[in-house]
Amino acid sequence: MRHLLSIADLTKNDALSILNTAETLSRASDGPMKKLPTLRGRTIVNLFAEDSTRTRISFEAAAKRLSADVINFSAKGSSLSKGESLKDTAQTLQAMGADAVIIRHSASGAAHTLAQGQWMSGSVINAGDGTHEHPSQALLDAFTIRKHCAHGNDDLTGLRIAIVGDILHSRVARSNVLLLSMLGAHVILVAPPTLLPIGVEYWPVTISYDLDSVIENVDAVIMLRIQIERMTEMYLPNAGEYARFFGLNMDRLARMKPHSIVMHPGPMNRGLEISSESADSARSVIVEQVKNGVSVRMAILYLLLAGNQDLEISL
């Protein structure tokens, strides 16, 4: 494993080794936050050609806890906004000695282009590419679900997980569908028909248009962010109607199974896809997701960068 571009590139064993490594790391960090020397002298570039707060900060925190040097590179204020091509940017980063590039880009496949381009020798980690994939988010979601719902099992066999909202535009949903079903979970997508992609009937999922019939029988529900622009783009009639049919409110929350959890990749629109009370309720693990994100990203960086990737993985 040299790059992390897509969940589709991972085997179940790869995914489990990332989750297990993250678990060991998260237990070790229960005490005072310790800095580990593992990636000392390695340079990691955060190349964010699209806005992000938590993913960028999370990767930065993970890299710093492993003692790597982090260079932040955002579209605003860089040559990317002057129209520099990905190739020229990559060659610049290579010349500066980047051992890994964490890339977020509005174009689907940007991370893949960077990895396959032979312009740089380092690892490429996809931190969200267009509407394609966001693998580290899916891994931290799986980590959080496993911790709360798997009863000590290694994978997610037998769990029912609903993903609710804008599936069409969501890279989080795509990565999660692949990962959660690979780990044995049953995934239910809940969305208005306008926000489901073409070909969704071939995904390993069940589709529902009715949140009320699904909510009582899931172990975890992942609420997706609804972008306000979707209203003007005619995907949705109006915010109030969306919240009424597909939003998570206290009434729906009360009908969930006793130990089931509520998740959201953030940033949330409180009052639209999730009510403020539900987001702050005891079922909500939204803040914990952020914490788990650092452990999962440390595991990713460790497994991609610490060892010699030309040798076989001995996990």
Add this chain to the structure above:
Amino acid sequence: MSTALPAPDIARAITRIAHEICERNGDSRLITLLGIPTRGAHLALRLAAEIESISGNSVECGTLDITMHRDDLRLRAPRALAPTSIPPLGVEDRHVVLVDDVLFSGRTIRAALDALGEVGRPKTVQLAVLVDRGHRQLPIKADYVGKNLPTSPQQIIKVHLSELDGVDEVLLEEVVG
């Protein structure tokens, strides 16, 4: 392949090391044993049980994973991590005994000292190993040795413990070619 240390010898060595640890440190309540995973962790548990039966006090025992502190990470394939568990009283001002199965280059122990330094500042740090096979690459020496085993660098030592391998034995293998 030959047996360098059969089960009864391993049991005797552990009992003797437990006595030596008690003798040197006096009050066993100030001792913290930290095993280096995987087999060092099991040896530490056995030593703790012996020391408890000698002294009548319970002994703090935990594990210390050193993987993230290794200096050869980039030479090998990615390694799986093992858990670190520091016992409740911590390591501050205590006599910490690191426990490992085989002492060879000394690099594992160098990494363990670094890992331990992140946890706290023990009063003393000592080292107990089941087998010392020589060929040190760093100025490191064990305080308690089960058996000194002269080897050539090409030979392979395999430690089997009943908790993991169903049998207690130390094997010496010749590398073919």
